[in-house]
Amino acid sequence: MMDTILPAELVDAARRVVEANRAAGRTVAVAESCTGGLVCAAITEIPGSSDILIAGFITYSNAAKTKQLKVSRDVLETFGAVSVATAWSMAQGALEQSGADVAVAITGVAGPGGGTDKKPVGHVVFARAEKAADPDVIVADTRDFGDLGRGGVRLQAALCALELLLPADPE
Numbered sequence: 190m191m192d193t194i195l196p197a198e199l200v201d202a203a204r205r206v207v208e209a210n211r212a213a214g215r216t217v218a219v220a221e222s223c224t225g226g227l228v229c230a231a232i233t234e235i236p237g238s239s240d241i242l243i244a245g246f247i248t249y250s251n252a253a254k255t256k257q258l259k260v261s262r263d264v265l266e267t268f269g270a271v272s273v274a275t276a277w278s279m280a281q282g283a284l285e286q287s288g289a290d291v292a293v294a295i296t297g298v299a300g301p302g303g304g305t306d307k308k309p310v311g312h313v314v315f316a317r318a319e320k321a322a323d324p325d326v327i328v329a330d331t332r333d334f335g336d337l338g339r340g341g342v343r344l345q346a347a348l349c350a351l352e353l354l355l356p357a358d359p360e
Contacts, residue, residue: 202231259285277327301338
């Protein structure tokens with residue numbers, strides 16, 4: 190029995206990420222905005238997570254996204270912090286800054302405020318970047334979880350991000 194304050198479903202998802210990436214010989218990095226470190230917290234609950242987790246970047250502000258992950262100010266000004274372009278830039282930045290094999294980025298509106306008609310509370314964008322992948326092929330997804338409350342949005346976003354960190358099944 191693990192001693193954790195995190196929800197069991199989050200710890201179980203993180204365990205799958207650690208085990209699958211260890212088996213695949215892959216290292217990971219995470220760039221988090223609205224989840225505020227929740228994905229990395231879940232991964233580090235798992236003994237042996239240091240075998241796969243290289244770095245976690247919590248870039249809550251646009252200034253942090255620019256400074257730590259080299260997200261272009263033009264991207265942020267043109268598309269906004271919660272956009273495929275920003276998530277993709279965050280994932281690419283995490284990959285480059287960490288040297289990991291794969292990086293996932295999460296940016297969204299956790300609430301209770303901050304939502305708009307186009308980007309309501311619960312709107313979260315994810316992106317995954319992989320070393321040696323074609324940088325012109327963008328791997329990103331947008332989810333609208335609805336207003337589940339701040340904690341609910343953050344939990345669902347963290348679960349999605351962990352799924353994106355799983356290696357693809359060999360065909």
